Amino acid sequence: MSTQKTLVLTRPDESSAQFLAQVEARLGDKVCAVLSPVLRIVPTTGWPDLSAFDVVIATSVHAIQGSLEGKPVFCVGERTAEAAAKAGGEVRHCALDAAALITWIRSQPNPGRTVYLRGSHVATDIPAALRALSIESSAIHTYRQEELPLTEAASTALEGEGSTILPLFSPRSARLIGRAIVQPGQRLQVIAISDAVADAWQDVTGGSCDVINQPTGDAMVGRIVAALRH
Incomplete structure (x- = not known):
C-alpha cells in the first residue's frame, strides 16, 4: 500500500x-x-417525446436514460457528452459547468426551443436563465436523486x-x-x-x-x- x-x-x-x-x-x-x-439515481418512468424541441441540454450523465437520436445537444462535462453521443445525440457544445454553458449560449444565435433533461435536484435553473435571454426553454425530470x-x-x-x-x-x-x-x-x-x-x-x-x-x-x-x- x-x-x-x-x-x-x-x-x-x-x-x-x-x-x-x-x-x-x-x-x-x-x-x-x-x-x-x-444519493441513489432512480430513472423516472417512461422516456419523454423530444420531437417538439430543437435542442436538448444535459448537465449529468444520469439525465440521459433514453434515445437522443438526431437531436442537437448542449452538455456539461465530457462524460455527459459521451453519453449523449452514445444515445444518438449530436453534441454541439460541451461546457465545464452550467454557468459556462449559459455564457456560451448567450454568445450564439437563438437555438430555438430547448429542453433541459434534469434530476429532481439541480444547482442551477438553466431554463429560467435562458428564458431571461428570450430563449424558449423548459425542463423535464428524467431521474431523481434519493438520499x-x-x-x-x-x-x-x-x-x-x-x-x-x-x-x-x-x-x-x-x-x-x-x-x-x-x-x-x-x-x-x-x-x-x-x-x-x-x-x-x-x-x-x-x-x-x-x-x-x-x-x-x-x-x-x-x-x-x-x-x-x-
Whole structure:
C-alpha cells in the first residue's frame, strides 16, 4: 500500500467505482477507499417525446436514460457528452459547468426551443436563465436523486483521527454529508469541485475546503492523487 490515507467516495455506486478506478490508474497503485453513496439515481418512468424541441441540454450523465437520436445537444462535462453521443445525440457544445454553458449560449444565435433533461435536484435553473435571454426553454425530470445514509465505515473515516480525503462534487452532497457527521475529523482533507460546493460544506460544518482549479473529473483525480502522494 502506497499510502495510509483513506479516500471516501460518496457519489452513486457506478460513478464512485469508475472514479476510484481512474484514481488508482493515475496513482499506479491500489487506494484504501470507502464507498458510501449518499444519493441513489432512480430513472423516472417512461422516456419523454423530444420531437417538439430543437435542442436538448444535459448537465449529468444520469439525465440521459433514453434515445437522443438526431437531436442537437448542449452538455456539461465530457462524460455527459459521451453519453449523449452514445444515445444518438449530436453534441454541439460541451461546457465545464452550467454557468459556462449559459455564457456560451448567450454568445450564439437563438437555438430555438430547448429542453433541459434534469434530476429532481439541480444547482442551477438553466431554463429560467435562458428564458431571461428570450430563449424558449423548459425542463423535464428524467431521474431523481434519493438520499442514502452514510455507512458506518464512512462516518468513522470522516469523523475519526486517521488521514482521510473527501472529494465533493455537488452542493447537495456537501450538505448531506456535513449534516450526517458529528464533526469533521482533524485530519480530514475536503476537496471541492467548485466554490459553490465549498460554500455549502462550510455553511453546514464550518470547515474549509480545497477547491480545484477546473470543475472537471480529471482535475479532481489529479488533485486527489497529489494528496495521496503528499
